[in-house]
Amino acid sequence: MNQMVHLAMTASQPRERLLAAALEQAMHGGIADMSLRELARAIGTSHRMLLYHFGSREGLLTAVAFAVEEAQRAEVAQLVAVDARRLWQHFSDPLLWPAERLFFELYGQALVGRPGTEEFLSNAIEPWVSAIAPAISREAGLDERTARLEARLAVAVTRGLLLDLLATGDRQGVTEVFERYVRYAESGYRPDAHQPGQS
Amino acid sequence: MNQMVHLAMTASQPRERLLAAALEQAMHGGIADMSLRELARAIGTSHRMLLYHFGSREGLLTAVAFAVEEAQRAEVAQLVAVDARRLWQHFSDPLLWPAERLFFELYGQALVGRPGTEEFLSNAIEPWVSAIAPAISREAGLDERTARLEARLAVAVTRGLLLDLLATGDRQGVTEVFERYVRYAESGYRPDAHQPGQS
DNA sequence: CCACTCATGTACCACTTGGTACATGAACCA
DNA sequence: TGGTTCATGTACCAAGTGGTACATGAGTGG
Numbered sequence: 001m002n003q004m005v006h007l008a009m010t011a012s013q014p015r016e017r018l019l020a021a022a023l024e025q026a027m028h029g030g031i032a033d034m035s036l037r038e039l040a041r042a043i044g045t046s047h048r049m050l051l052y053h054f055g056s057r058e059g060l061l062t063a064v065a066f067a068v069e070e071a072q073r074a075e076v077a078q079l080v081a082v083d084a085r086r087l088w089q090h091f092s093d094p095l096l097w098p099a100e101r102l103f104f105e106l107y108g109q110a111l112v113g114r115p116g117t118e119e120f121l122s123n124a125i126e127p128w129v130s131a132i133a134p135a136i137s138r139e140a141g142l143d144e145r146t147a148r149l150e151a152r153l154a155v156a157v158t159r160g161l162l163l164d165l166l167a168t169g170d171r172q173g174v175t176e177v178f179e180r181y182v183r184y185a186e187s188g189y190r191p192d193a194h195q196p197g198q199s
Numbered sequence: 200m201n202q203m204v205h206l207a208m209t210a211s212q213p214r215e216r217l218l219a220a221a222l223e224q225a226m227h228g229g230i231a232d233m234s235l236r237e238l239a240r241a242i243g244t245s246h247r248m249l250l251y252h253f254g255s256r257e258g259l260l261t262a263v264a265f266a267v268e269e270a271q272r273a274e275v276a277q278l279v280a281v282d283a284r285r286l287w288q289h290f291s292d293p294l295l296w297p298a299e300r301l302f303f304e305l306y307g308q309a310l311v312g313r314p315g316t317e318e319f320l321s322n323a324i325e326p327w328v329s330a331i332a333p334a335i336s337r338e339a340g341l342d343e344r345t346a347r348l349e350a351r352l353a354v355a356v357t358r359g360l361l362l363d364l365l366a367t368g369d370r371q372g373v374t375e376v377f378e379r380y381v382r383y384a385e386s387g388y389r390p391d392a393h394q395p396g397q398s
Numbered sequence: 399c400c401a402c403t404c405a406t407g408t409a410c411c412a413c414t415t416g417g418t419a420c421a422t423g424a425a426c427c428a
Numbered sequence: 429t430g431g432t433t434c435a436t437g438t439a440c441c442a443a444g445t446g447g448t449a450c451a452t453g454a455g456t457g458g
Contacts, residue, residue, distance in 0.1 A: 014435070030311030033232060035415065047416080049436065057416060101310040108307025111300040111365050112229030124366040152376045153356070156363055160355030166310050167323040177351045184383035213405070234445065246446080248406065256446060 015053040018045060022060065023067055027098035031064060032109050062116035065106055069123050072103070076131040084154065084185070088178045091158060092171055100162055128155045150185065157181050214252040217244060221263055226297035230263060231308050261315035264305055268322055271302070275330040283353065283384070287377045290357060291370055299361055327354045349384065356380050 021043035025031060031039065036047035036057055054060040079087065091100070107124065110117035129151045136154075137147035157178070165174045220242035224230060230238065235246035235256055253259040278286065290299070306323065309316035328350045335353075336346035356377070364373045 030308075030313070032311075033313065037414080037416090046437070048418095048438085051417065052435075104303075105307040105311045107362065107366075108304040109229075112231075112304045114229070114232065121366045125363050126367075149376055149379055152363065152372075153360075153380055156359030156376065157352070157356055157380075158359070159362055160357070160359030161352075163306065163358055164324050164351065164355055167306075167320045168325075173351075177348055177355065180348055181352055181356075181383075184380075184386075187383075187386070236444080236446095245407070247408085247448095250447065251405075 014049075018043070018050065018053055019063055019067060021045075022050075022064055026064055026068075027102050030105055031102070032061070032105060032114070036060070058116050061114075065110075065117050065120055068099075068102060068106060069120055071099075073123070073127055076128055079131055079135075082135070084182050085179070088158070088161075088175065088182075091162060092165055092175060092178075094171070097166060101166060104163065104166070125152070125155065154185070213248075217242070217248065217252055218262055218266060220244075221249075221259065222266055225263055225267075226301050229304055230301070231260070231304060231313070235259070257315050260313075264309075264316050264319055267298075267301060267305060268319055270298075272322070272326055275326055278330050278334075281334070283381050284378070287357065287360075287374065287381075290361060291364055291374060291377075293370070296365060300365060303362065303365070324351070324354065353384070 022031065022039060025034075025039060025042050034042070036050050039060075040047040040050055050060055051057075054063055090096075106117055106120055110120040110124075129148055132154060133144070133147045133151040136142060136150050137144055140147070140150075142150065161174050161178055161181075164177075165171060168174070221230065221238060224233075224238060224241050233241070235249050238259075239246040239249055249259055250256075253262055289295075305316055305319055309319040309323075328347055331353060332343065332346045332350040335341060335349050336343055339346070339349075341349065360373050360377055360380075363376075364370060367373070
């Protein structure tokens with residue numbers, strides 16, 4: 001998700017610059033309930049410019065949601081073959097908390113049908129599963145179907161624990177819980193470590 | 200969470216009646232970005248009444264968040280000593296999806312600091328852990344500290360999978376993933392089933 | 399019957415909202 | 429130089445916002 005931060009530094013066209021600034025603002029204190037004027041003031045422009053470059057308020061929100069979603073995908077793309085513990089170290093880094101707050105804010109808005117966020121839901125699960133399933137399959141020697149189940153569980157655990165982390169701030173405690181899950185998964189990969197499932 | 204539905208039927212005082220109606224509305228299509236007048240129209244009253252009975256818009260939102268949170272706690276209270284699979288059957292029931300969408304909507308809003316939702320975060324984790332840890336401790340013979348770690352993981356898995364479920368609607372697929380987690384946990388309770396952790 | 403409280407409706411307030419009209423400036427190309 | 433395009437600022441609009449003032453019932457206890 002830290003591509004977003006990077007993105008904020010490489011922007012030439014005004015629209016890109018505004019989008020990057022809006023994204024940065026979105027990560028600090030939310031964006032969904034800001035007015036165009038509030039947002040414009042916060043990022044040093046006028047609401048006129050936001051409308052000029054994004055057409056409408058919804059166009060702006062859509063663009064932001066899309067950018068977040070794109071940053072996500074970029075993040076996923078480079079996750080292949082990394083180890084679970086390092087992954088958690090990465091995602092639980094306080095530097096990423098603002099981006100993750102924004103992610104869950106948009107997720108929540110999308111769940112209640114806010115316009116411009118539909119794409120969010122359809123890309124919330126599958127791309128992540130597809131991104132990490134191959135690594136699991138390769139490293140644990142699981143068939144594709146099982147690896148996808150494992151990947152889906154890993155995504156859920158990570159998100160659930162991130163919700164915990166963002167609510168409590170207790171990085172150490174949550175990390176300990178994550179470590180427990182990883183040991184389960186590792187032992188589960190060796191099918192003799194627990195009773196084999198017939199599902 | 201289905202206490203909320205129940206709550207909607209037992210309301211005599213006008214404030215309670217309005218709150219129940221607002222809650223019901225909140226579960227169908229969100230509430231955070233509705234105006235008082237929109238909401239009033241949707242639940243068959245006037246924005247004047249909402250202000251009269253809740254003092255302000257924020258008072259209303261706070262009351263709704265509090266009610267959701269209270270319903271949560273009520274739900275938690277009767278979770279003791281229930282089995283994980285039954286728990287998942289319960290939470291994944293499509294009847295509860297609206298309530299869960301509302302839960303995640305409020306969670307997201309609380310994460311970005313929306314006023315009136317602070318209580319949400321402070322009660323998002325600990326009460327749940329405290330509610331189910333004793334059952335885990337008892338049934339698996341774990342010391343309290345370990346049982347709380349397990350409980351925290353269980354809460355995270357459930358929420359992560361609910362996010363998946365609400366985004367995809369794929370109840371069967373997500374249930375299968377949950378089943379995988381349950382088997383991990385069950386084997387983990389027997390400490391010889393995986394290498395013992397020294398954390 | 400009167401006084402009082404609770405609930406509700408009507409009308410209004412100042413302010414903000416998303417969006418538009420229009421002028422202006424800067425850059426570039428003829 | 430003049431025309432054209434992109435970016436931006438100023439001013440405005442109708443509509444909607446949260447909130448308030450005030451009148452009016454409905455019910456209740458004296």
